[in-house]
Amino acid sequence: xxxxxxxxxxxxxxxxxxxxxxxxxxxxxxxxxxxxxxxxxxxxxxxxxxxxxxxxxxxxxxxxxxxxxxxxxxxxxxxxxxxxxxxxxxxxxxxxxxxxxxxxxxxxxxxxxxxxxxxxxxxxxxxxxxxxxxxxxxxxxxxxxxxxxxxxxxxxxxxxxxxxxxxxxxxxxxxxxxxxxxxxxxxxxxxxxxxxxxxxxxxxxxxxxx
Amino acid sequence: xxxxxxxxxxxxxxxxxxxxxxxxxxxxxxxxxxxxxxxxxxxxxxxxxxxxxxxxxxxxxxxxxxxxxxxxxxxxxxxxxxxxxxxxxxxxxxxxxxxxxxxxxxxxxxxxxxxxxxxxxxxxxxxxxxxxxxxxxxxxxxxxxxxxxxxxxxxxxxxxxxxxxxxxxxxxxxxxxxxxxxxxxxxxxxxxxxxxxxxxxxxxxxxxxx
Amino acid sequence: xxxxxxxxxxxxxxxxxxxxxxxxxxxxxxxxxxxxxxxxxxxxxxxxxxxxxxxxxxxxxxxxxxxxxxxxxxxxxxxxxxxxxxxxxxxxxxxxxxxxxxxxxxxxxxxxxxxxxxxxxxxxxxxxxxxxxxxxxxxxxxxxxxxxxxxxxxxxxxxxxxxxxxxxxxxxxxxxxxxxxxxxxxxxxxxxxxxxxxxxxxxxxxxxxx
Amino acid sequence: xxxxxxxxxxxxxxxxxxxxxxxxxxxxxxxxxxxxxxxxxxxxxxxxxxxxxxxxxxxxxxxxxxxxxxxxxxxxxxxxxxxxxxxxxxxxxxxxxxxxxxxxxxxxxxxxxxxxxxxxxxxxxxxxxxxxxxxxxxxxxxxxxxxxxxxxxxxxxxxxxxxxxxxxxxxxxxxxxxxxxxxxxxxxxxxxxxxxxxxxxxxxxxxxxx
DNA sequence: AATGAATGAGTATTCATTCAT
DNA sequence: TATGAATGAATACTCATTCAT
Numbered sequence: 001x002x003x004x005x006x007x008x009x010x011x012x013x014x015x016x017x018x019x020x021x022x023x024x025x026x027x028x029x030x031x032x033x034x035x036x037x038x039x040x041x042x043x044x045x046x047x048x049x050x051x052x053x054x055x056x057x058x059x060x061x062x063x064x065x066x067x068x069x070x071x072x073x074x075x076x077x078x079x080x081x082x083x084x085x086x087x088x089x090x091x092x093x094x095x096x097x098x099x100x101x102x103x104x105x106x107x108x109x110x111x112x113x114x115x116x117x118x119x120x121x122x123x124x125x126x127x128x129x130x131x132x133x134x135x136x137x138x139x140x141x142x143x144x145x146x147x148x149x150x151x152x153x154x155x156x157x158x159x160x161x162x163x164x165x166x167x168x169x170x171x172x173x174x175x176x177x178x179x180x181x182x183x184x185x186x187x188x189x190x191x192x193x194x195x196x197x198x199x200x201x202x203x204x205x206x207x208x209x210x
Numbered sequence: 211x212x213x214x215x216x217x218x219x220x221x222x223x224x225x226x227x228x229x230x231x232x233x234x235x236x237x238x239x240x241x242x243x244x245x246x247x248x249x250x251x252x253x254x255x256x257x258x259x260x261x262x263x264x265x266x267x268x269x270x271x272x273x274x275x276x277x278x279x280x281x282x283x284x285x286x287x288x289x290x291x292x293x294x295x296x297x298x299x300x301x302x303x304x305x306x307x308x309x310x311x312x313x314x315x316x317x318x319x320x321x322x323x324x325x326x327x328x329x330x331x332x333x334x335x336x337x338x339x340x341x342x343x344x345x346x347x348x349x350x351x352x353x354x355x356x357x358x359x360x361x362x363x364x365x366x367x368x369x370x371x372x373x374x375x376x377x378x379x380x381x382x383x384x385x386x387x388x389x390x391x392x393x394x395x396x397x398x399x400x401x402x403x404x405x406x407x408x409x410x411x412x413x414x415x416x417x418x419x420x
Numbered sequence: 421x422x423x424x425x426x427x428x429x430x431x432x433x434x435x436x437x438x439x440x441x442x443x444x445x446x447x448x449x450x451x452x453x454x455x456x457x458x459x460x461x462x463x464x465x466x467x468x469x470x471x472x473x474x475x476x477x478x479x480x481x482x483x484x485x486x487x488x489x490x491x492x493x494x495x496x497x498x499x500x501x502x503x504x505x506x507x508x509x510x511x512x513x514x515x516x517x518x519x520x521x522x523x524x525x526x527x528x529x530x531x532x533x534x535x536x537x538x539x540x541x542x543x544x545x546x547x548x549x550x551x552x553x554x555x556x557x558x559x560x561x562x563x564x565x566x567x568x569x570x571x572x573x574x575x576x577x578x579x580x581x582x583x584x585x586x587x588x589x590x591x592x593x594x595x596x597x598x599x600x601x602x603x604x605x606x607x608x609x610x611x612x613x614x615x616x617x618x619x620x621x622x623x624x625x626x627x628x629x630x
Numbered sequence: 631x632x633x634x635x636x637x638x639x640x641x642x643x644x645x646x647x648x649x650x651x652x653x654x655x656x657x658x659x660x661x662x663x664x665x666x667x668x669x670x671x672x673x674x675x676x677x678x679x680x681x682x683x684x685x686x687x688x689x690x691x692x693x694x695x696x697x698x699x700x701x702x703x704x705x706x707x708x709x710x711x712x713x714x715x716x717x718x719x720x721x722x723x724x725x726x727x728x729x730x731x732x733x734x735x736x737x738x739x740x741x742x743x744x745x746x747x748x749x750x751x752x753x754x755x756x757x758x759x760x761x762x763x764x765x766x767x768x769x770x771x772x773x774x775x776x777x778x779x780x781x782x783x784x785x786x787x788x789x790x791x792x793x794x795x796x797x798x799x800x801x802x803x804x805x806x807x808x809x810x811x812x813x814x815x816x817x818x819x820x821x822x823x824x825x826x827x828x829x830x831x832x833x834x835x836x837x838x839x840x
Numbered sequence: 841a842a843t844g845a846a847t848g849a850g851t852a853t854t855c856a857t858t859c860a861t
Numbered sequence: 862t863a864t865g866a867a868t869g870a871a872t873a874c875t876c877a878t879t880c881a882t
Contacts, residue, residue, distance in 0.1 A: 124327045169380055
């Protein structure tokens with residue numbers, strides 16, 4: 001019931017490496033076989049340790065997933081919004097800002113495709129995952145809305161919150177589609193269309209220098 | 211695969227009804243508990259028949275899912291594209307066409323939310339599902355591209371294929387989000403933003419009557 | 421969550437036999453290895469069926485135990501109290517009644533020693549078991565108290581409830597000891613002492629005919 | 631068994647304290663969670679040392695239990711039998727002796743209820759435990775028999791060995807019941823009944839002064 | 841003396857699917 | 862046609878114990 005066994009937060013170099021190894025192994029296997037298709041024993045084996053060791057570093061099979069996830073979070077926003085704000089401030093046109101956004105959005109998706117697929121799937125399947133991503137989405141939307149607000153009065157949209165939502169939706173879906181599904185259309189054309197969409201939708205004069 | 215007990219394609223009225231009952235039962239349970247959370251025995255029980263009977267109507271647990279899916283397909287395209295083409299031909303403005311599209315797109319999602327969630331999740335999880343939906347998406351894109359082409363020369367986009375993709379992506383994601391996830395923003399505002407996005411992105415003069 | 425899979429209550433002869441076989445197998449293994457030392461797979465194997473079958477007849481590993489237990493219950497009280505009341509009514513002396521009681525109490529313990537040991541152990545270990553046996557004990561005490569009351573005015577005890585408790589405690593412990601532990605003293609001497617104790621403790625004149 | 635790292639028998643003060651701490655910690659946890667519900671790591675943590683240290687003081691998880699047990703042994707007999715013999719020698723009536731016995735028997739159970747429950751359960755479960763307690767019981771019976779013999783010719787029982795067994799059984803069971811199980815009857819009534827039983831059963835004239 | 845990281849065997853339970861009746 | 866009893870593989874997680882440091 002009230003058992004102890006707290007999860008080890010490694011300080012020693014060897015411990016840190018082992019944790020790293022386990023997470024890398026997990027990413028490898030999740031990428032190949034998905035979450036349900038991967039079991040703790042296999043992760044441990046792939047990392048060259050025993051199951052017991054796995055469970056001393058991670059509370060759960062889901063635990064290691066959340067930890068992997070956490071690594072990919074936070075950096076994202078900073079890089080994306082940082083770049084865009086700076087561009088807007090230094091006189092870039094709406095179209096240029098959107099092209100940057102597409103590039104940044106793409107750069108953001110660093111996970112192996114299989115991992116991304118798994119993550120996306122679990123949004124619909126796993127309650128914790130849904131909550132986690134919902135929180136992330138909300139935070140992202142707040143920042144995007146703020147960014148749009150800061151671009152006024154160059155914008156043609158007035159409900160920036162809704163506009164942010166629609167833009168984020170379009171971006172996400174296009175990004176994910178190009179990564180996890182086979183597409184007939186080359187990625188570059190899609191990215192260009194995406195940037196064009198943003199430029200035409202959001203800006204009064206997409207090509208006017210800021 | 212090469213089994214000798216082929217799946218019954220029911221001709222008799224009673225058989226047809228039983229098949230119907232099973233599919234309805236499955237939808238009910240999938241909606242409540244998802245795909246993995248529902249077992250064949252439970253579906254049979256909910257439909258008031260035995261597991262054996264279930265397996266004489268459907269090859270698989272996945273089999274019934276695919277059959278359910280198949281029902282919801284085809285009708286969709288017709289209704290959506292039919293309405294839009296007619297509107298465009300009878301002098302609707304770009305904005306009006308987009309508003310119609312949003313409405314139609316929304317009307318298209320007739321499945322119970324839980325079923326939609328399950329379906330969306332399985333896109334990323336199940337190979338067969340992915341293939342099925344990829345095929346559907348491709349067909350949809352072809353028709354949407356054709357629709358856009360038929361709207362020339364009123365459009366500002368030239369790569370209609372890419373534009374169709376981006377529009378479809380935005381629509382899908384917004385629709386799905388509003389159905390399966392909790393949103394802070396009211397649906398109507400999102401729909402209006404979506405229509406506005408399409409109008410501004412696609413059309414040279416969104417408010418000009420066709 | 422709300423899965424179905426109700427436990428099969430067998431009507432067909434073959435089913436009944438299988439259930440019987442499983443329970444007999446379980447008794448055999450519980451007797452030899454105790455509850456924790458026996459796993460469902462082993463019970464199934466001993467009964468010549470698969471684990472799956474085990475779980476279609478019993479909810480749980482504890483389920484089969486409770487079912488085994490239930491078999492040994494109820495008959496007990498009837499036989500014991502029936503005999504004693506009749507003896508008292510037909511003029512038996514206090515001592516004769518007590519000798520009967522000892523005999524009946526002993527006859528009541530029909531389980532194999534290992535099973536009894538397991539059951540006794542689980543009283544202290546398993547919450548469900550504790551509750552079950554507490555309920556049984558309470559019922560038993562009520563009946564025993566009533567029996568004593570019906571023997572008035574031949575008794576020297578006045579607080580029949582407490583007397584019943586003490587008598588039951590002594591009986592139980594002696595019975596259990598002689599069955600599950602090694603004793604230096606021959607069982608017959610213990611039984612005679614037990615009857616003598618009851619006679620001297622409860623009755624004003626233990627040897628007076630009723 | 632033939633390992634070369636023998637269990638430390640502490641001579642230094644610090645060692646003795648550590649051993650004490652571990653045993654106290656174990657008692658605390660055993661009381662709360664039982665034997666199976668407590669693991670070596672938890673005991674070590676509760677005592678503020680490492681698992682390794684635990685295993686340098688005790689051979690086993692069972693080892694610490696046996697050591698705890700050993701502490702509670704021996705003192706018991708002395709106190710109980712000492713008091714009773716003295717009372718009998720100084721003119722107490724049979725009833726008075728029995729009342730003293732009840733009081734002493736009760737005072738003897740100093741362990742926390744959870745510990746007692748665990749111990750009682752393990753009698754039936756663990757071979758070592760059974761042997762240990764069997765040995766204790768035998769020794770206790772020998773002394774009790776001797777005590778009874780010393781009370782002759784005031785006794786009505788002749789087979790003092792069997793009488794001792796029955797009395798011990800009744801005492802033990804009543805004590806344990808009142809400690810580890812919920813009872814409807816107040817302890818005092820049970821204790822009075824117990825004393826009355828002993829008086830009436832053992833003594834020719836329970837109220838005659840010795 | 842002390843630490844605590846590492847090991848890995850062990851177990852209850854579910855469920856898709858088959859097939860004898 | 863229909864039944865539902867039977868199968869058995871597959872999986873997450875715990876914990877007593879060791880031993881290199």
